Amino acid sequence: MPPTLYILVLVASPLDYARYRHTALHLDFGDKSPSPSENPSAESHIRSCTMEIVGLPGFFSFSERINADLPTQKTTLARAIPVGEILAPAPAVRAVVSRTPIPDTAGDWNSQNWVGDALARLVQAGYLDAGGGGRALDKMVDTVVEAGDEKIA
Known part of the structure; x- marks a missing residue:
């Protein structure tokens, strides 16, 4: 099964304004559970990763969380938007x-x-279909502008 890419849109806190909603990419490689004697962070045992930038404006840096589950909590996750299957090996992506x-x-x-x-x-x-990426970006923008506190500001 090819890896599946998602855009994560997280609810901003303490005030949920569109410009403060955080977004990230989540790549799900399927279930590749390591045996207890193997290194769970070895490339062959990565089942997922969340890739994002963290920090403050002017000081952003790339961050990757290996084997992080797709968030499901409605309190922090506004939406997980499927982008599509990735047409390349996970290390290349x-x-x-x-x-x-x-x-x-x-x-x-x-x-x-x-x-x-x-x-x-x-x-x-060439790892992602342009149409799928464009549709996912449109959904990301729609989710960002649905920020709850934007209506009262």
């Missing part, structure tokens, strides 16, 4: 995403921009 530039010198640049840039790089590399 992780390499492309991890090398996505972080040009965070502009004050309005954030994780939402980074997710769009990472998807564009996956399309450019």
Whole structure:
């Protein structure tokens, strides 16, 4: 089964404004559970990873959580948006995403921009269908603008 990519949109806290909603990419490789004697972080035993940028504007850095489950808590997860199947081995996908530039010198640049840039790089590399990536980005934008506190601001 090919890996499946998701866009995660997380609810902002303490106030859920669209510009503060955090986005990340989650790659599910299927169930590859290591035996107790094997290194669970070895490349052959990675079952999933969440890739994101963390930090404050001007100080963002790439972060990857290996074998992180797809979040399901409605209190923190606004939506997990399926992007589609990835047409490449997991190490190649992780390499492309991890090398996505972080040009965070502009004050309005954030994780939402980074997710769009990472998807564009996956399309450019031939690992992702452009149509699926575009539809997923549209759904991400729709989810971001549904921020709960935006209506009262």
